[in-house]
Every structure is written in C-alpha cells, then in structure tokens.
Amino acid sequence: MLNQKGGCGKTTTAVNLSACLAELGMRVLLVDVDPQGHATLGFGYRADDLPLSLYHALKPGGVSLSRVLQSTYHPNLKLIPANTLLASLQVELVDQEDRERVLSDRLSQISSQFHFVFLDCPPSLNLLTINALVAATDVLIPLQTHYLSLDGMRELFKTVELIRERLNPSLEILGILPTLFDNRTRMNRAMLSTIREYFKGKVFDTIIHASSALSECPMMGQPVIRYAPQTRGSRDYQQLAQELLSLRG
Numbered sequence: 001m002l003n004q005k006g007g008c009g010k011t012t013t014a015v016n017l018s019a020c021l022a023e024l025g026m027r028v029l030l031v032d033v034d035p036q037g038h039a040t041l042g043f044g045y046r047a048d049d050l051p052l053s054l055y056h057a058l059k060p061g062g063v064s065l066s067r068v069l070q071s072t073y074h075p076n077l078k079l080i081p082a083n084t085l086l087a088s089l090q091v092e093l094v095d096q097e098d099r100e101r102v103l104s105d106r107l108s109q110i111s112s113q114f115h116f117v118f119l120d121c122p123p124s125l126n127l128l129t130i131n132a133l134v135a136a137t138d139v140l141i142p143l144q145t146h147y148l149s150l151d152g153m154r155e156l157f158k159t160v161e162l163i164r165e166r167l168n169p170s171l172e173i174l175g176i177l178p179t180l181f182d183n184r185t186r187m188n189r190a191m192l193s194t195i196r197e198y199f200k201g202k203v204f205d206t207i208i209h210a211s212s213a214l215s216e217c218p219m220m221g222q223p224v225i226r227y228a229p230q231t232r233g234s235r236d237y238q239q240l241a242q243e244l245l246s247l248r249g
C-alpha cells in the first residue's frame with residue numbers, strides 16, 4: 001500500500017483486505033512498515049508494549065522475521081507489528097551496504113508460507129518505503145476521491161519508476177483504489193470520473209465508500225469484516241478481495 005499522502009486509506013486497506021482474504025481461505029501476512037504502528041493497532045495490539053517488532057528484525061544483527069510474527073483473530077492471518085522504534089532504523093542502517101534490501105532479504109525467508117504478503121507503507125518516501133518497494137511485486141495505491149488527492153501522484157509514479165530502474169525491475173503498479181468516496185457530494189463524483197478518465201485501466205472496479213464502521217475499526221482493534229460484517233465498508237473490502245483474487249488468484 002503506497003501513497004506518500006497521509007490519511008488516504010493505506011492502513012484501512014491493508015488491514016481490511018488482509019482480513020477479507022484470510023476469511024476466503026488465503027494465508028496472509030500483513031507487515032506494518034510504518035512507525036505510527038496503525039496496522040498493528042488495527043488488530044488490537046498496543047504498539048508500544050511489543051517485546052518484538054519489525055524493528056528488531058531489520059536492525060543490524062536483528063532476529064529472524066519468523067520470531068516477530070504475531071497471530072491475529074484469524075488463524076490464516078499473521079501480523080508483523082511495528083511501533084515508533086522503527087523510526088530510528090533509518091539512522092541505524094546508514095552504514096550498512098544494501099540497506100534498501102534488508103526487508104526484502106528477511107521476507108524472502110518466510111514469504112513462501114503465504115499466498116499474499118501486504119506491506120503497509122508510511123506516508124513518506126523514505127528508506128522504509130524504499131525497502132517496501134524493493135521487497136514488493138506490486139504497488140496498490142489508495143487514492144482519496146478528493147480534490148487535492150491527484151497532487152503528488154506524478155511524484156509517486158516517478159518514485160516507482162526509479163525503484164524499477166535501479167532496485168526492483170519487476171515492480172508493477174497493481175492498481176489505484178478510490179477511497180473515502182461519498183456519493184452524495186458532486187465533488188466526489190466528479191473526482192471519481194476524473195480518476196477513471198486519467199488513469200483508465202489502472203483503476204480498480206471496486207470503490208471504497210466513506211463508512212462510519214470503517215472509521216470505528218481502529219478503535220475496536222478489529223477489521224470491519226469481524227466488527228461490522230453487514231456494513232457498506234465491509235462489503236466494499238470483500239469486493240476488493242474478490243477483485244484481487246480474480247487478478248492474482
């Protein structure tokens with residue numbers, strides 16, 4: 001999940017898509033690559049109480065990722081949690097050769113256990129994000145259907161292109177996901193058409209509507225499919241899981 005813009009639905013998508021795919025029988029790993037630790041909170045973990053987190057696996061001489069794996073409410077879904085410690089990693093890795101590949105190297109030891117591995121990026125293009133882009137096969141870009149959202153997309157595509165040229169030639173853009181869509185406002189409807197016109201086949205058919213159940217999930221520490229399965233937000237993410245399976249199943 002990549003977008004340097006804050007609050008566009010990266011974490012909401014990472015948490016809820018992971019849960020919906022797990023419910024469909026897929027083995028899923030969600031890696032919280034953000035020192036904010038919001039994906040970690042999304043599964044009810046108190047980010048600052050963690051004895052082991054992504055930081056402990058990525059720091060020089062760190063433990064293996066399998067030691068950091070946490071269980072969630074669903075047996076098919078594992079989490080690699082993060083907290084503010086992760087922010088210091090950029091400094092600690094500064095002298096390390098191949099510091100862009102640390103996450104990719106560590107993940108390669110466990111990724112074959114899963115059908116899907118999701119990486120929830122922070123809202124910036126820093127060394128953590130670069131590590132995620134080197135480890136990833138595909139980029140999913142949540143994009144709010146709001147006026148200022150297109151601002152920054154050029155920079156985002158340029159970053160992906162740069163990573164592809166220099167560090168990860170097989171990196172692809174899987175799709176752009178319209179998020180926080182409110183059908184009642186003309187501005188939202190206009191933005192959705194603009195996004196579809198501009199990015200054409202790269203936009204998912206699924207639209208994630210603004211939904212109060214989705215906004216309550218972080219507080220409950222549960223994904224929407226468990227907390228409020230009959231709501232619009234839950235149906236939207238279930239549809240996204242089906243769409244992803246039809247692309248990559």
Ligand SMILES: Nc1ncnc2c1ncn2[C@@H]1O[C@H](COP(=O)(O)OP(=O)(O)OP(=O)(O)O)[C@@H](O)[C@H]1O
Nearest residue numbers: 006007008009010011012123180209210211214215
């Ligand atoms: N479809 C939605 N409907 C209602 N609220 C939403 C929806 N998607 C996200 N939110 C809420 O908007 C806020 C930002 O969402 P989220 O944390 O997923 O964004 P983000 O891109 O991960 O943010 P950051 O860039 O800080 O990591 C959260 O409070 C979340 O609960």
Ligand SMILES: [Mg+2]
Nearest residue numbers: 010011034038
């Ligand atoms: Mg986030």
